[in-house]
Structure formats: structure tokens, C-alpha cells
């Protein structure tokens with residue numbers, strides 16, 4: 001009697017809890033688990049893609065910037081610029097303005113030091129102004145300079161590397 005009752009009770013409770021457990025508690029956590037895992041994996045992959053895309057975008061931007069500056073330099077060197085010829089140049093910390101200028105052959109450029117320290121302007125292998133005090137003016141005489149594109153710099157040590165460097169195209 002007692003054994004039979006125990007068996008019956010055990011069977012009913014076991015089958016009852018087993019069925020409810022397998023139907024309700026079993027699949028639901030599994031589905032939730034897979035859903036969360038899938039979302040997490042998808043999110044992780046999307047995150048990786050976003051990071052990779054961002055890195056590519058930065059790289060492309062950097063390349064575009066370097067290409068633009070490089071192309072501009074080679075373009076002015078090969079084609080001879082094309083901008084209006086300048087007659088005045090401004091110097092300062094630490095710039096030549098305009099940095100890449102075009103000037104008429106045999107012209108004389110007025111060079112002004114708009115900075116707060118001494119500067120000069122020298123065509124590489126060519127003429128140069130005298131050393132100009134702050135607020136001072138000088139002349140860059142291009143007489144005899146053959147047509148072409150030359151580097152020009154401020155000859156004060158360190159100034160060219162600081163930004164006082166460009167190109168002058170004589171045409």
C-alpha cells in the first residue's frame with residue numbers, strides 16, 4: 001500500500017513537473033539564451049565593423065590630405081602654377097604668405113615681415129632678401145632667375161621646419 005502510493009505519487013509529480021518543466025521552463029530560457037547570444041555576437045561584429053570602418057575612414061582622409069598636398073606641389077612644379085602672379089609676400093611666425101606663389105620673370109617682390117622676430121626670404125640657390133626686422137620690408141629680386149619652380153624658405157635656423165617653407169614659381 002505504502003509502496004504503491006509512493007510510486008503513484010512519485011509518478012504523477014514526476015511526470016507533472018517534468019512535462020511542465022520541459023514545456024515551459026526548458027525551451028524559454030534556451031530561446032532567450034540563444035537570442036541574447038546572437039544579439040551579443042551581432043553587436044560585437046557590428047562594433048568591429050564600425051571600428052574597422054572608422055580606421056579606414058581616417059586612413060583614407062589622411063591619404064586624401066597627403067595626396068592633395070602632394071598633388072598640389074607636383075602640379076605647381078610641373079604646370080607652373082596658374083594662379084595670379086604675386087608682387088607682395090608676408091612673413092611671420094611661422095609662415096610665408098602665400099606659401100606657394102607664382103611670380104612674373106624678372107619681377108621684384110616686396111617682402112614684409114609681419115611677425116615679431118627677424119625673418120628673411122630666400123629662393124633656394126637664388127636670391128634672398130636681407131634679414132628683416134619685425135615690421136621691416138625688403139625686396140626679393142627675381143632678375144635672372146630662370147623660369148621654374150623653386151623652394152623658398154626663411155633662413156633663420158628652425159624657421160623653415162616650423163612652417164616658413166614653400167615654393168616660388170617663376171614664369
Ligand SMILES: [Cu+2]
Nearest residue numbers: 119154156159
Ligand atoms: Cu623666419
